Amino acid sequence: MEPTSVHLDGKQIRVLAHPLRARLLGQLRVDGPATATRLAATLGTNTGATSYHLRQLADVGLVTEDDTVGQGRERWWKSAHDMSSWRRDVFAGDPDATAASDWLDSYALTRMVEQIEAWRRDRPEEPQEWRAAAEFSDYILDLDAEQLTALNDELNAVVERYRGVTPGGGARKVLYYLYGVPR
DSSP, rough: OOOEEEEOHHHHHHHHHHHHHHHHHHHHHHHOOOOOOHHHHHHSSSSHHHHHHHHHHHHHHHHHETTTTTOTTOEEEEEEEEEOOOOOOTTTOOHHHHHHHHHHHHHHHHHHHHHHHHHHHGGGOOOOHHHOOOOOOOOOOOHHHHHHHHHHHHHHHHHHHHHHHHOTTTTOOOOOOOOOOOO
16 A cells, blocks of 8 residues: 655644654554554553644644544544655745744654664664664765755655565564765
């Protein structure tokens, strides 16, 4: 199944640039549909705040109610898209959206570091095949902006190709980060 993506508009990025909302959306994307009560327990917050922030995300189309799961009066939520993207330059002239973009960039980078540090800390307890498969690499390339764009497009195409493969036995969710930035 082809992943769905949303290119955030100014209103969406302003709503998403909130610590709990960003965590809620990420949790729904990683673990699938959940109730506000389950999300609150997982994220260590209260159900009232969780419900409020889910409604804020729903108001801008980032989450939706999922009526295919649950029963009775349970209200289940799911991410409306598999991925979000944005380009800071799109928000020129909108200082709040630009600030939201900057916050989300910083938040994503912080989360990446936290997740890689957690792997590094837990690595000794992981099975040998996962220790061998996980890799950290960095490259220093001399590229112009057009070449960096082409490189990113090519690497994104490879990632999308792997998104479509049937996972083998023992499959786990894998975090794969690509950051190509000028020095």
